[in-house]
Amino acid sequence: AVVSTQSGHYGRGSASKLGDIVYIMKVSLPLLEDEYETVSDACYQGVSFEHQMVQSPLPFFFDEMIAIKAKLGKFKCLFDAEVDAFYEGMPVELKTHADVRNPETNVKFRTSKLFQTYMQCYLAGISKCVMGFRRRDGTIRKVKEYTTVDMERICAKDWDKNAPMNFLVDFFDWLLPQVVDERKEYIITYLGHGEITLDTKDIGFQFPPPIYTLFSGHV
Secondary structure, three states: OOEEOOOOOOEEEEEEEEOOEEEEEEOOOOOOOOOHHHHHHHHHHHHHHHHHHHOOOOOEEEEEEEEEEEEEOOEEEEEEEEEEEEEOOEEEEEEEEEOOOOHHHHHHHHHHHHHHHHHHHHHHOOOEEEEEEEOOOOOEEEEEEEEHHHHHHHOOOOOOOHHHHHHHHHHHHHHHHHOOOOOEEEEEEEEEOOEEEEEEEEOOOOOOOHHHHHHOOOO
16 A cells, blocks of 8 residues: 555555465655645535535435455455445445536546546445536535446546556566565655655564454454
């Protein structure tokens, strides 16, 4: 889980090993100065939308962590995901986005927001997203449902869902043979333009992160 800032210019994650298992965790990064206000507003609007939806007359249930088993190429994976809500027993992703006002913002919506939302839902086994479109003052103008099938159809000419999956397999092929010492933490940094570095620091010992220990008895 190598994550980037809003600008996508760089990102960081960490990997550690215990026995035959490699744990990959995201690392939170400080926001750039020109990102702080935009990201803060977006986070507030997103959380506000989630609360409004789960407190509506519709039978939504709020926020739960789930564990997913998957196989990517030759790699067996276990990862966790936060589900925003459940509707009629099925997980639902809740998102907001600036109102799509013209062809330019429509392209940005398809190539960025829908792509990120699709990958997030697809990996977590979530088939439906409820999207709230915001006016400039932050209020919601309309709410629309998208299934992962809808997203694939709408964006068929914009992106290929197999490309990031293939990248993950290539990334694991590159990373895992280098994560060999249980007493070290491996810091993965994405510098942009396809450049990734790997550094290490001594930690003496390493236990599995609590989230994996929590799920270990349920999968």
